[in-house]
Amino acid sequence: MxxxxxxxxxxxxxxxxLAPPDDQQHSxxxxxxxxxxxxxxxxxxxxxxxxxxxxxxxxxxxxxxxxxFAQTDNETLVSCLGDRQRAVAAYHALLRRGENALNAIRAGLHHEHPAVREGCCRLLDHLVDTDSMDELIVMADDPDARVRISAFHALACDRCKGDTCAPGADRVLDPALRHLDSDPDPHVRSMAAELVGKFAHTDVRAVAALEASHTRDSSPAVRKKAGWYIPGGTIYERTVPRAPK
Missing domain, CATH: 1.10.260 (434 Repressor (Amino-terminal Domain))
Structure with missing residues (x-):
């Protein structure tokens, strides 16, 4: 270092x-x-x-x-995700390499260090393709809560992926419902609520689960977030499909 x-x-x-041109000289x-x-x-x-x-x-x-890191191979960069001193630089280096680093990132999902698995889930949020989606779904059951949170975020977030990669209810709704109902970590339940909420307009199971969470979850934050996605909630109402003109 x-x-x-x-x-x-x-x-x-x-x-x-670094100072602005008109800044007084430091003394x-x-x-x-x-x-x-x-x-x-x-x-x-x-x-x-x-x-x-x-x-x-x-x-x-x-x-x-x-x-x-310029000459570092992808596998070594992935392992650096578990090093607090080098994790941020390694993450951005892998992100810049894009598809060329995908194989190493997928392999990192099985790394023994939770921070490496978490970092790989976060990378796949940006670099995910159809071949990686099933592996992300498996990571939603990881024993480490931080990894589960990152996995659910990657599955729920559409900002960094196109429609071709967005998973359908047939692939992700069941695990999301399960974790929304019984995951011991409230942050995981919160992210599961976000994924379940994506299907609130198309699947009655999603609305029923969100309403139950909104009523009964032990965490106020989870109850609040679940409420956003049920009828009358801000996100639910904002995302109501519009009838064709």
């Missing part, structure tokens, strides 16, 4: 480069910036100086990590 002493000598230059020396980075108060240093320095360090660290 990058060390503070590798960049602190040029931190003042970085701060000037803090490089040694003072090092004190700021270490959390010590420095005469003449404003709170904005400290914030700008932190941004400069974070940008430099991200750049160093991304450059280091």
């Amino acid at each position: 990058i060390r503070s002493d590798q960049i602190v000598g040029s931190a003042h230059t970085l701060m000037r480069a 803090v020396t490089a040694s003072g910036l090092q004190d700021l980075h270490a959390g010590r108060r420095v005469r003449g240093a404003s709170q904005e100086d400290g914030k700008t320095l932190c941004r400069a360090f974070r940008r430099a660290a991200r750049l160093r990590t991304m450059l280091g």
